[in-house]
Amino acid sequence: KQLTPRRPCMTEYLKNTSFWNNACDYAVVSIFGAQSSGKSTLLNRLFGTKFQVMDSTVGFHQCTQGIFMSSNDELGNLVVMDVEGTDSMERQKSGEEGQAFEKRISLFALAVSDVLIINIMERDINRAQGSNYMLLQLLFELNLQIFHKDRLDSSGEAAKTLLYFVIRDSGDIEQQKSIDIIRKHMDRMWKDLFKENPKESINFDSCFDITYSFLPHKTHKPKEWEEKVIAMKPRFHNKSKECVLKDEYSRKIPISGLQEYCKNTWNIIKQNKDIDLPAQREMMARYRCGEISTQIKLDFKDALQKLRVSFIDGDEPGVLFGSTANTTKKKLIAQYNELTAYYIEKIRVEFEEKLEGDIDFALKQLYGDVCKKIRDATLQTMKEELATKTTEEKPIWTNCYVELQTMNEDMVNTFKEAAEKARGDFTQWKYQFHVDDLIDSYHVLQERIIETQVQLRIRETIELQQSQLQNTLSTTISKKNVVDEEQSLEEFDESIRDAYVMSIENTLSKINDIHDEFHIEDPPSFKDRLAEAARSVVVASFSNHANYLSNLMVKSFKESFPPLLPTKTEQIERAFIKSRDRAMFLLNQFFYVPIGKSRPSLTFHFDSKKPSLQYPSNLDDQFVVLSKDQCVSIFKDFMAEVVVLRLQAEHENERKNATAMNVPWYLWFFLLILGWNELMWVIKNPFYLFLAILVVIFIFGVRIRKMVNDHYVAMPWWLRVGLMQVNNVMPASYRMLDDDTIPDKEKEKHQ
DSSP states (O other): OOOOTTSOOHHHHHHTSTTTTSTTOOEEEEEEEBTTSSHHHHHHHHHOOOOOOOOTTTOSOOOOOSEEEEEESSSSSEEEEEEOOBSOHHHHHTTHHHHHHHHHHHHHHHHHOSEEEEEEEGGGTTOTTTTTHHHHHHHHHHHIIIIIGGGBOTTSOBOOEEEEEEEESOOSSOHHHHHHHHHHHHHHHHHHHTSSOGGGOOOGGGTEEEEEEEOOOTTTOHHHHHHHHHHHGGGGOTTSTTOOOOGGGOOOOOGGGHHHHHHHHHHHHHHOGGGGOSOHHHHHHHHHHHHHHHHHHHHHHHHHHHHHIIIIISOOOGGGHHHHHHHHHHHHHHHHHHHTTTSOHHHHHHHHHHHHHHHHHHHHHHHHHHHHHHHHHHHHHHHHHHHTTOOSSOOOOTTHHHHHHHHHHHHHHHHHHHHHHHHTTOTTOOOHHHHHHHHHHHHHHHHHHHHHHHHHHHHHHHHHHHHHHHHHHHHHHHHTSSOOTTSOHHHHHHHHHHHHHHHHHHHHHHHHHHHHHTTOSSOOOOHHHHHHHHHHHHHHHHHHHHTTHHHHHHHHHHHSOSOSSSOOHHHHHHHHHHHHHHHHHHHHHHSBOTTSSSOOOOEEEOSSSSOEEEOOSSOOGGGBSSOHHHHHHHHHHHHHHHHHHHHHHHHHHHHHHHHHHOOOHHHHHHHHHHTHHHHHHHHHSHHHHHHHHHHHHHHHHHHHHHHHHHTTTTSOHHHHHHHHHHHHHSOGGGOSSOTTTSOHHHHHHHO
16 A cells, blocks of 8 residues: 555555545645654554564665655544655765755645654754754745745635654653743744744744654663554544544645645645755755854863862862853864854854853853852851850850941952952853842841840840849848838838839830840830849749748747736736737738739738738739738747747746745745844834834835736736725825726726
C-alpha cells in the first residue's frame, strides 16, 4: 500500500480504501522532523502502516526519500504521509538543489495536511538547528505568501492546520516547561514574519492550533513507550472524545480530487522562485553565527562557573569581580568576532548583540550574588562588633542609640565602597537593592538590641525603685510598728501611701526618659505594671512584719504590763486593758495594706467570757496581708498568752502583799531583847507610853487600811458589804476605802 515513484497513481490507491465514497470526510496526517528520529516507526505503530524504517545494523542513514503515503481505516478516515527527514547528509551533499528539495517537500506536507506531526527530541526543543525552528519559520513564511489567500473561504477565514508536537525521549524536564519553550519559539518566529510590516500581521491562532504528546525513550523504556503510543490513538479516532481532528482543519477537497490537489500544490511550490529565499549566503550566515554563538555561550557557561567558584564559593575578594568579569566578556566577544568576521555584517552584529546581552545578563545575576556575599560579610562583621558592646558582666550598653546610628552609616559606606569596586566598568549594574536589604537586616538587629537594652534599663530602673521603696517602707514601719500616742493610724497610712505613689511617679518619669533616649514612638504604658510591682513591695513589707506580728504584740504588751508590784488589783486590771488595746492596735495596723481609698478595721469584743474578733467584709484581696483565719489565730494566741501573764501578775502581787503582812516571830524576839531597856524606860514614863501607843495605833491603822484597799476585790461578799456600810457613815477624811478601790458597779448599787 505504499506509493512510490514507480507507483504514482494516488487515486487508484485511494479507491481501495473504505472511505473513497465519503467525499470530504477524511483527514490528511503528515509527519515532519529530522532524519533518523523515529518518524516512520511512530507512524507504523500509531496508524498500523508499514513504512520502511531504519536498519540499526547499518547505522544512521536516509531510509525515506521523498514522501510515502498510506491509509488507516480502523481509527478513522486517515491519509497518512511519511515525509523525508530534514538535515540529512545525503541532501547536504547534493548542494543547494538538494536543500531546496528538502524545503519543498516540507512545505508540501504543511500545505496539504490537516494535522502536521512535528517529531522533535526533548533535548532539541531549545536548539536552533536540531529543533528545525528556522526551517519551520521559513515554511510559515512561504505558506503565508503562496497559499494563505487561496484558502480563504466566503467568511474570510482560512483553513487552519494542527501542529501536533511529539516530544521524544521525554523525562528529563517537566512537560509544562517544554510546552512553554515550544510556544515561546512559535510566537517569536511568527512575530518575526511581520517585523517589517506589522500592520499586515495575522494572528498565529487563526492559522494554527498546537497540541502536544510526550514519549519516553523507545530503547530504554520500550514498555512505557508502547503504552504512550497506544494512548495517542484515541486522539485520531473520529468517534473518540479525545479526537483532535476538527472540521476547521479540513481543506474541503473531495477525496476523488486529492491527487489533483496535491499535484497542483506541488507544481506551485516547485515553480515558485520564493522557495529559495532567503538566499543561501544569508542562511549560511545565520546558521554559522548561531552555531558559533551557541559554542561561545557554552564556553561562557564554563567561565561563569569558574567565576562563581572563585567569588561565591571561594575566598576571592568580591572587589575584584568586575575587572575579572569584564576581561572574560571581552575575551569571548573577541573570539566570536574572530570566528564570524567573514559572514554578513548585519547578521553577525545581530547575533553579537544578542550574545553580549546574554553574557551581560548572566554576569549581572552573578554580580547580584557577589553583592549578596559582600552584604553577608559586612553584616557578619557588624554582628561581631555588636557582640563586643555588651557582656554578661556589663549587659547595659551606655550611649547605645547614638552609637548604633553611627555604626549603621559606617556599615552602609563600607558596603557601597566594596560594591562599587566589585562592578568595575559595568556601571549599568545597580546595587541599591542590596543596600536596602542590608539596612533592613541591620534594622532588625538594631531593633532587637534596642528592645533588649530598653528592657534591661527599665528592669534596672524598676528594681532600683522597688529597692528604694522597700527601704523607705522598712524605715517607716520600723518606726511606727509600736503604738505612738502622738501618731494616729491615719498619719501612718498617709506616709505609706505617699511612699507608694512617689515610687510609681519616679519610676514612670525615668522610664519615659529611657523611651525618649531611644526615640521610641508610642511606647507601652507601664503604669499598671508599676502599680502592681509597688503594691507587691508594700504587701511584701507588711507581710514580713506580719510574720512575727504575734511576737510584736506580746512584746508591746509586756512593755507596760504588769505594773510595779505590790499594787492594787484594780490597777493591774487597768494596766492589762491598756496594754492589750495597745497590742491590738498592731494587729489592726498590719492586717491590711493602707494604699486603697480607705482602711478597714478589725473589731474586738472583750465583754464576754470568750473574747472574739470581727473581720470586715468585701475587702480587696490584693491589699489583704492577713486573712480572717490568720487574724483569728493571732488574736487567740495573743489572748491566751496575755491572760496567763495577767494571772501570774495577780498571784505575784498577792504573794508580795502577804509577805509584807507576815513578819517572822524570831524578828519580834530579837527586837524585844535589843530594845528591852528602851521599852522599860517608855513604860515607866507615862508621857512616852501614851505617845508610843498613839504611834503604834497609827502605824497599824495605815497598814490595815492599805491591806483592806488592796484585797477588797478578793474579800468575801459579806465582808465587803460590811466595810462598805462602815465606810459610808464615816467622814470622807476618815474613810477606810479609797474611791478607786470600790468597783463602779458596787458604788452605784450602794448609792
